[in-house]
Amino acid sequence: MITVLIADDQELVRSGFRMILDARDDLTVVGEAGDGEEAIRLAAQTRPDVVLMDVRMPGTDGISATARLTAAADAPKVIILTTYDLEEPLYAALRAGASGFLLKDVRPSDLVDAIRVVARGEALLAPAMTRRLLDRFVATDVTPSAPTGSLRTLTEREREVLGLLARGSSNAEIAARLVVTEATVKTHVSAILRKLGVRDRVQAVVLAYDLGLVRPRPSS
CATH class of the missing domain: 1.10.10.10 (Winged helix-like DNA-binding domain superfamily/Winged helix DNA-binding domain)
Structure with missing residues (x-):
């Protein structure tokens, strides 16, 4: 079972992702956070395998939260969620320790596949956006x-x-x-x-x- 923590300041987005993930037999959502600080606190409590992390949140943003999460022992894998296809913030997140990137309009099947791939650590998550980012x-x-x-x-x-x-x-x-x-x-x-x-x-x-x-x- 792959455990997932969802961090996003929009409750509707969190609920939508939870519905998608909880419908899979091998995925379970262990918590939802509305900002970076809450994501860090819940991650310490629930020890998820993967964190879905929004970039822009009030207080501690997703990039800062990712850097703090991935610096810890037995750190979870982090997938950055963003509405904006912008290279500079995504590169900052990659340097902070993110393992992948997804746009929020990702298809449910692609979201599930991305979580499984990142949890395994077997391959670089490479949708078109990530490949272009690395290419740049x-x-x-x-x-x-x-x-x-x-x-x-x-x-x-x-x-x-x-x-x-x-x-x-x-x-x-x-x-x-x-x-x-x-x-x-x-x-x-x-x-x-x-x-x-x-x-x-x-x-x-x-x-x-x-x-x-x-x-x-x-x-x-």
């Missing part, structure tokens, strides 16, 4: 030579896999590119997360950007 900020030049910082702990092949992750590639796409099995790719990804000390693929990509393995795409 971290998905151009890959420089596997002369690694710095914690990248030195990775093998050359692991740095290559991380570079492909930064381009938004799936396990299947990476396997095809490197001519290996998907199982081998999963092994490499697990090693990358462990060595870099990050929770999921999204945070591995952010770290790769910060450490210079990938370079941002110039603004057009």
